[in-house]
Amino acid sequence: MSDQASLLIIERAEREILQLAPADIGAVYKFMHKFRNNPEQPGLNLKMLHGDSRLMSARVKRDLRALLLHVGEREYLLIGVDHRGSVYDDLSKYAYQINRITGGIEIVDLDAIDLQPVGDSIVGRALRPGDKPLFADFTDAQLVTLGVSEPLLPRIRQLVGEDDLMTLLDRAPQLTVDVLFALFDGRSYEEVLEQITQPVRAGETVDVEDFEAAVRRPVSQVATDDEALKFMLAESFSSWQVFLHPTQRRLVERRYSGPARVGGGPGTGKTIVALHRVVHLAQQLPAGTDKPILLTTFNRNLAADLRTRLSTLGGDAVLNRVEVINVDRLAARVVAELDPGAPKRKLDDGQVPQLWRKFLTTEVGETPWDADFLASEWEQVILGQALATRTAYFRARRPYRGRNLTRIERDQVWELSERFVRWLAAQDSWTWRQVAVRAAALETTKAEAGSRRFRHVVVDEAQDLSAAHWRMLRAMAPSAPDDMFLTGDTHQRIYDHQVTLGSLGINIRGRSSRLTLSYRTTRQILATAMQIMSGETYDDLDGGQEDLAGYRSLLRGDSPILCGASTWSEERELIAAQLAEWSMPLDGSVAVCVPTKELANDVAATLESEGIDSVEIGPDGPKRPDGVHVGTMHRFKGLEYQRIIIAGVSDGLVPRQVINRYRDADPRRFKREQQRDRSLLFVAATRARDDLAIFWHGTPSPFLPGNRQ
Ligand SMILES: Nc1ncnc2c1ncn2[C@@H]1O[C@H](COP(=O)(O)OP(=O)(O)OP(=O)(O)O)[C@@H](O)[C@H]1O
Numbered sequence: 001m002s003d004q005a006s007l008l009i010i011e012r013a014e015r016e017i018l019q020l021a022p023a024d025i026g027a028v029y030k031f032m033h034k035f036r037n038n039p040e041q042p043g044l045n046l047k048m049l050h051g052d053s054r055l056m057s058a059r060v061k062r063d064l065r066a067l068l069l070h071v072g073e074r075e076y077l078l079i080g081v082d083h084r085g086s087v088y089d090d091l092s093k094y095a096y097q098i099n100r101i102t103g104g105i106e107i108v109d110l111d112a113i114d115l116q117p118v119g120d121s122i123v124g125r126a127l128r129p130g131d132k133p134l135f136a137d138f139t140d141a142q143l144v145t146l147g148v149s150e151p152l153l154p155r156i157r158q159l160v161g162e163d164d165l166m167t168l169l170d171r172a173p174q175l176t177v178d179v180l181f182a183l184f185d186g187r188s189y190e191e192v193l194e195q196i197t198q199p200v201r202a203g204e205t206v207d208v209e210d211f212e213a214a215v216r217r218p219v220s221q222v223a224t225d226d227e228a229l230k231f232m233l234a235e236s237f238s239s240w241q242v243f244l245h246p247t248q249r250r251l252v253e254r255r256y257s258g259p260a261r262v263g264g265g266p267g268t269g270k271t272i273v274a275l276h277r278v279v280h281l282a283q284q285l286p287a288g289t290d291k292p293i294l295l296t297t298f299n300r301n302l303a304a305d306l307r308t309r310l311s312t313l314g315g316d317a318v319l320n321r322v323e324v325i326n327v328d329r330l331a332a333r334v335v336a337e338l339d340p341g342a343p344k345r346k347l348d349d350g351q352v353p354q355l356w357r358k359f360l361t362t363e364v365g366e367t368p369w370d371a372d373f374l375a376s377e378w379e380q381v382i383l384g385q386a387l388a389t390r391t392a393y394f395r396a397r398r399p400y401r402g403r404n405l406t407r408i409e410r411d412q413v414w415e416l417s418e419r420f421v422r423w424l425a426a427q428d429s430w431t432w433r434q435v436a437v438r439a440a441a442l443e444t445t446k447a448e449a450g451s452r453r454f455r456h457v458v459v460d461e462a463q464d465l466s467a468a469h470w471r472m473l474r475a476m477a478p479s480a481p482d483d484m485f486l487t488g489d490t491h492q493r494i495y496d497h498q499v500t501l502g503s504l505g506i507n508i509r510g511r512s513s514r515l516t517l518s519y520r521t522t523r524q525i526l527a528t529a530m531q532i533m534s535g536e537t538y539d540d541l542d543g544g545q546e547d548l549a550g551y552r553s554l555l556r557g558d559s560p561i562l563c564g565a566s567t568w569s570e571e572r573e574l575i576a577a578q579l580a581e582w583s584m585p586l587d588g589s590v591a592v593c594v595p596t597k598e599l600a601n602d603v604a605a606t607l608e609s610e611g612i613d614s615v616e617i618g619p620d621g622p623k624r625p626d627g628v629h630v631g632t633m634h635r636f637k638g639l640e641y642q643r644i645i646i647a648g649v650s651d652g653l654v655p656r657q658v659i660n661r662y663r664d665a666d667p668r669r670f671k672r673e674q675q676r677d678r679s680l681l682f683v684a685a686t687r688a689r690d691d692l693a694i695f696w697h698g699t700p701s702p703f704l705p706g707n708r709q
Pocket residue numbers: 238239240243244245248264265266267268269270271272273489492518519520638640686
């Protein structure tokens with residue numbers, strides 16, 4: 001036993017291993033297992049390299065060598081694997097250090113970033129006359145304070161253009177890349193310090209000589225044991241399942257004294273963080289067969305997707321301890337269990353104005369208010385704030401409503417609402433919002449009696465949940481450390497639920513963080529998406545404001561195509577032509593997104609007439625994985641495509657013509673509806689990974705860059 005050693009693996013090496021041939025990956029796994037049992041066994045041929053006190057090599061198989069860093073008495077870190085000869089002949093090309101900000105160990109292969117080692121100093125490509133180095137405005141001390149890797153400074157001083165910067169991307173340590181790209185994007189030193197460096201700073205003072213302490217920091221390594229490694233080597237493994245960014249990892253593993261919230265722009269890995277968080281929580285549970293963790297989200301298809309991904313990430317051991325369900329179904333389940341006499345038929349909330357119209361015509365006759373006003377008062381104020389009594393309604397704030405109501409008027413509205421509810425119930429019907437309100441009340445009573453369903457609640461797409469949903473969820477888990485973990489982005493709110501969590505008993509103050517690095521979209525697509533959002537303000541789910549400061553991407557691609565046609569029929573020709581231009585891929589990697597169901601039907605018909613297999617995106621997601629997917633903007637939430645065409649982005653469709661009636665009558669509502677349509681376009685635009693085309697007919701949408709009203 002005394003021969004045993006600890007062998008950790010640094011993220012950089014893990015990436016290198018994943019690029020090897022499958023047989024070599026297997027050999028690395030066997031090597032690590034053997035090494036841990038006894039690093040000195042002769043077959044491994046462990047030796048110190050060229051007199052460096054820490055760098056060592058060992059034999060993986062005949063032509064494969066491992067590069068190791070000796071960090072403590074019997075502690076090693078695997079920092080690279082490559083073919084004999086190509087890697088370890090000249091060790092001066094490796095620089096290793098403990099980053100003084102993160103406290104993590106960083107290894108830099110200076111050769112790989114086009115450096116010529118000359119003794120101890122490094123000389124990069126000579127600057128040409130007229131070249132302005134990219135980071136000339138920042139001193140070395142500033143860059144180091146931001147967390148840039150010191151051995152790379154001389155090379156960084158030689159960078160003159162974005163292409164140069166891109167060569168660093170795969171080679172430099174993560175924090176260096178993050179900092180340099182943010183500075184390159186024009187962020188100030190102070191912004192980068194606050195948004196990028198601060199979130200990954202080690203909690204304690206970093207001793208840059210103490211490798212034993214450094215290797216224990218999560219930022220240094222990812223896989224620690226055979227199980228983790230086996231997991232990593234499993235087939236069809238996407239990188240997000242292994243390589244959490246240190247900022248993401250920290251949010252996943254932290255112990256929170258109460259509810260916590262992670263925000264961030266589209267594609268920054270909020271869902272990934274939520275999934276890892278669930279696995280982390282599941283791993284801390286005492287053994288059992290119950291399900292003390294809830295993982296929920298707004299849409300049905302997203303809940304199904306979360307379940308599949310959770311199963312890939314944590315296997316049955318995790319899945320068996322987690323309830324994965326969309327929030328409305330959860331509410332329906334609560335009601336079915338605790339109030340079996342409740343109406344059975346659940347109506348879509350979109351039908352509410354129509355239902356009020358029918359109710360007023362058939363049951364009431366003349367009223368001082370029209371159906372639209374009453375429908376939204378009932379939905380926004382009465383159900384929106386889950387008001388259970390007339391007195392609560394008298395006292396309620398109506399912050400987003402245009403017109404004031406006197407006490408007498410409120411009395412009348414309450415009366416009508418009660419009649420409306422009875423009228424629906426007589427048809428054995430109610431709406432999903434009503435179900436949520438009822439579930440919140442039932443669950444609160446259950447909690448008061450001391451009975452709780454869950455120990456941990458994790459919510460993705462938190463921006464779309466209503467006050468009643470939050471009340472229900474709050475009542476489901478007792479207030480305790482790590483009780484609630486929410487991820488979401490209010491810029492992507494596409495349902496009309498605006499809440500202040502603090503007022504619903506969910507206090508996230510001091511436990512709110514934001515992710516800023518997008519893994520999905522190119523810088524070019526992000527720039528267009530950000531232009532769509534400019535000029536609006538967004539909330540932080542808790543009465544404050546949130547912005548997308550620091551939001552960025554390291555991916556590059558072509559600029560989005562923006563193109564108008566004179567008629568809808570011409571625009572459909574544009575769509576077909578664009579698909580042809582993209583070589584008509586029918587493998588489900590391309591989608592067409594439109595504002596309305598009618599346009600979606602038209603597009604499907606056009607594609608079919610061109611012999612292109614079109615597949616509808618329904619409420620449960622695309623009906624088939626292949627073909628060209630076609631759906632309305634609402635359906636694109638949470639999806640991801642290589643290429644997307646957003647069509648019908650014309651004035652009158654985006655934003656919808658109908659909201660114009662609020663422009664003067666109810667300016668606050670107008671603004672809210674407009675913001676919702678803007679968010680829809682933003683969500684659609686940020687689903688594209690590589691290419692985006694935006695089309696319109698007639699007058700382009702005022703949300704498009706260059707068309708502001
Ligand atoms: N650390 C990571 N390494 C590699 N890929 C990652 C990482 N984190 C996230 N991704 C990838 O980035 C993409 C976006 O992640 P995810 O869906 O979690 O983002 P999100 O913030 O929830 O997005 P949205 O708000 O748009 O729904 C996914 O393809 C995911 O696999």
